[in-house]
Amino acid sequence: MTRQRLTGWGRTTPAFADVQRPASEDAVAREMALANGVIARGLGRSYGDAAQLSGGVVLDNRSLGGIGAVAADGVVSVGAGVSIDELLAVTIPLGWFVPVTPGTRQVTLGGAIAADVHGKNHHRDGSLGDHVLEMRLVTPQGHVTVSPTLDPDLFWATIGGMGLTGVVTTVTLRLHKIETDRVLVDTTRHANLDEVMAAMVAGDDGYRYSVAWVDCMTRGARMGRAILTRGEHATRRDLDDATLVPPAPRRLRVPFNAPSGLLNPLSIRAFNELWFRRAPRQREGDVQSLGSFFHPLDGVGDWNRLYGRRGFVQYQFAVADAQADVVVRAVERLSSSRVPSFLAVLKRFGPANHGLLSFPISGWTLALDLPIGPGALPGVLDDLDEMVIEAGGRVYLAKDSRLSPESVRVMYPRLPDFLEIKNRVDPRHQLASDLARRLHLVGE
Amino acid sequence: MENAFAQPQNVVVLGGSSDIARAITKKLCAARAHTVVLAGRNQNLLDEAAREALDYGASRTDTVVFDAEDPANARDTVARAFAQVGAHVDLVIVAVGLLGDQTRDQSDVAAATRVMNVNFTWPVAALTEVRNRLVAQGSGRILVISSVGAVRVRASAYLYGGAKAGLDRLCQGLADSLIGTGVSLQLVRPGAVRTRMTHGLAEVPFTTGVNEVADTVIAGLEKGERIIWSPPVLKYVYAVLRHLPGPLWRKVMDR
Numbered sequence A: 001m002t003r004q005r006l007t008g009w010g011r012t013t014p015a016f017a018d019v020q021r022p023a024s025e026d027a028v029a030r031e032m033a034l035a036n037g038v039i040a041r042g043l044g045r046s047y048g049d050a051a052q053l054s055g056g057v058v059l060d061n062r063s064l065g066g067i068g069a070v071a072a073d074g075v076v077s078v079g080a081g082v083s084i085d086e087l088l089a090v091t092i093p094l095g096w097f098v099p100v101t102p103g104t105r106q107v108t109l110g111g112a113i114a115a116d117v118h119g120k121n122h123h124r125d126g127s128l129g130d131h132v133l134e135m136r137l138v139t140p141q142g143h144v145t146v147s148p149t150l151d152p153d154l155f156w157a158t159i160g161g162m163g164l165t166g167v168v169t170t171v172t173l174r175l176h177k178i179e180t181d182r183v184l185v186d187t188t189r190h191a192n193l194d195e196v197m198a199a200m201v202a203g204d205d206g207y208r209y210s211v212a213w214v215d216c217m218t219r220g221a222r223m224g225r226a227i228l229t230r231g232e233h234a235t236r237r238d239l240d241d242a243t244l245v246p247p248a249p250r251r252l253r254v255p256f257n258a259p260s261g262l263l264n265p266l267s268i269r270a271f272n273e274l275w276f277r278r279a280p281r282q283r284e285g286d287v288q289s290l291g292s293f294f295h296p297l298d299g300v301g302d303w304n305r306l307y308g309r310r311g312f313v314q315y316q317f318a319v320a321d322a323q324a325d326v327v328v329r330a331v332e333r334l335s336s337s338r339v340p341s342f343l344a345v346l347k348r349f350g351p352a353n354h355g356l357l358s359f360p361i362s363g364w365t366l367a368l369d370l371p372i373g374p375g376a377l378p379g380v381l382d383d384l385d386e387m388v389i390e391a392g393g394r395v396y397l398a399k400d401s402r403l404s405p406e407s408v409r410v411m412y413p414r415l416p417d418f419l420e421i422k423n424r425v426d427p428r429h430q431l432a433s434d435l436a437r438r439l440h441l442v443g444e
Numbered sequence B: 001m002e003n004a005f006a007q008p009q010n011v012v013v014l015g016g017s018s019d020i021a022r023a024i025t026k027k028l029c030a031a032r033a034h035t036v037v038l039a040g041r042n043q044n045l046l047d048e049a050a051r052e053a054l055d056y057g058a059s060r061t062d063t064v065v066f067d068a069e070d071p072a073n074a075r076d077t078v079a080r081a082f083a084q085v086g087a088h089v090d091l092v093i094v095a096v097g098l099l100g101d102q103t104r105d106q107s108d109v110a111a112a113t114r115v116m117n118v119n120f121t122w123p124v125a126a127l128t129e130v131r132n133r134l135v136a137q138g139s140g141r142i143l144v145i146s147s148v149g150a151v152r153v154r155a156s157a158y159l160y161g162g163a164k165a166g167l168d169r170l171c172q173g174l175a176d177s178l179i180g181t182g183v184s185l186q187l188v189r190p191g192a193v194r195t196r197m198t199h200g201l202a203e204v205p206f207t208t209g210v211n212e213v214a215d216t217v218i219a220g221l222e223k224g225e226r227i228i229w230s231p232p233v234l235k236y237v238y239a240v241l242r243h244l245p246g247p248l249w250r251k252v253m254d255r
């Protein structure tokens, strides 16, 4: 048996595991029956240790392919190993877009279900799980079909369940009708955090898509200056020459690991300044491609290597509307501790769904990329955990690589229900990941 | 499991009642350490260290008593410690050591053998078993407490320094042998430290307290440094000292 080295997107805590690539439901079941510990893996875009299991078996889902015909109402069945990029290449020419997309197309449907991913439209359309009609799932107990009506407990444990209820092999979901491959984008610049948050509360409901980029490196009156971009799919009437062409593959790659320390407070400050200056003060109806609007980072492959050998963490939390001050205090805490951070992403969330470990809750979410290095960082993030917990909020597991089991228990109050369902389908606790071991999600 | 900041949850400490090990353990418990198993010679001291670990935030502790003078027990000691953790072990600290009394020991064959057993043979036997177990796990970290005295052995402490030198060099090869397994080994080379072991001895330059050593070790763990010098400046001091001509070296170090 040869072991392969695996990490998440943040390139921290590597695991050596036996990687298998089953191509069918039966093959998944066979691997699962043989393994002591097993977890599925997609494209490894979760930031931490969710898609790896040290010393165990990792089932790469990329051979679970196949894209079915798109029905007239947009319903399609897709293999769990298909990426959103591959799916869009087929469906955009037919006039269909995914109902929810994360900030990168390089995720698999299986991974997206396991994290119950959200996009810029969460305030309107909810997360991916809200658009799933049915899934095929292989558990240690066998193959099952789950849906909001067929074993709904297992369905909602699997949506956002970080792969810990089994391996999803097929997903049936409903796509979103589009007329063109363009988005009409309104951009506004805001001097500080209060201003941009007020603008989002006032105006987000008028847009399908909305997201703000916040600069966490400026202090004082300009603390949290931000660029807010909001958009709608362009219709044929909006454009002179409407097309339906999927996004082009990426052009640039980062050929080597940057030296650790390349991304330091100075260089990050300079980058943020550039990004901010580049944005128009105000512009309406800008026509952008789907790719550049939804997946701006996909233009550069492997950009995570810019963070150097030691890697980085992403901290993403959500709090209710009434606790909006936590967003402000979090940015204050980071900018005052001089922990360098690239532009942070700020979004409004609509209501939560029934996913037992699903992340989104109605209110605000803020996500920050932070290079490993500053000695103060672990402590600052522990402080943020406390702030978030006090506010009844939570941290996103798909981005996590440093939470404690105690925090997770408080952040996800439905965790006991989740573990009960996991116990039912996995009584011998075969389904485990390094994340599950770290956060005590394996069950006992 | 260890997190992205190299903060372990399950820790085994061989030589768990040594002052340096205790200082490191406290800091690990204040971060994420959950289960700590302490192995050492003296049950009372181990209990004290275990209480301290709980005070600093550990949820569960256990102890294993062994005597490092007998390398034959190393395998069993490691096995018992791992069994008491009962889960993935993230970090094993090897802090077993005996300074001895050079002037007395150097003319006593049994005493000289004892210093070698405690500082070299027992740790190597234990590391062999630790290595097997961590490699099977597919991840884990080993932290071995060496000494700056291992860099160039002084006449006035050649038994202890020589044993540490053997351990230090062996561990560098061992660390290389672990590449590609998911397991890593890091060496700590503290300078003079105020501990029970050195109590009463005259203080030399660059002497630090155990808390400073622990802080340096925690930072070094996160950085993944192969050799953690404490205080860090000793790396440069020893870059010079190790190449001093013999007469000068003896004059400086064996006053």
Ligand SMILES: Cc1cc2nc3c(=O)[nH]c(=O)nc-3n(C[C@H](O)[C@H](O)[C@H](O)COP(=O)(O)OP(=O)(O)OC[C@H]3O[C@@H](n4cnc5c(N)ncnc54)[C@H](O)[C@@H]3O)c2cc1C
Pocket (backbone or CB within 6 Å): A009, A039, A040, A041, A042, A043, A044, A045, A046, A047, A050, A051, A061, A080, A081, A101, A102, A103, A104, A106, A107, A108, A109, A110, A111, A112, A114, A115, A116, A117, A118, A119, A161, A162, A163, A164, A166, A167, A168, A169, A297, A398, A399, A433
């Ligand atoms: C640049 C970037 C931007 C991002 N933006 C967003 C965003 O806007 N919104 C958002 O919600 N997330 C976002 N993410 C996170 C990402 O969408 C999730 O981490 C997603 O889970 C990654 O999918 P993957 O295929 O890479 O899965 P992996 O990272 O490989 O695995 C993630 C989890 O899915 C499980 N899994 C994988 N396949 C299966 C399967 N077949 N059956 C069951 N479980 C499975 C794994 O066990 C693991 O727990 C972003 C990530 C990056 C790198």
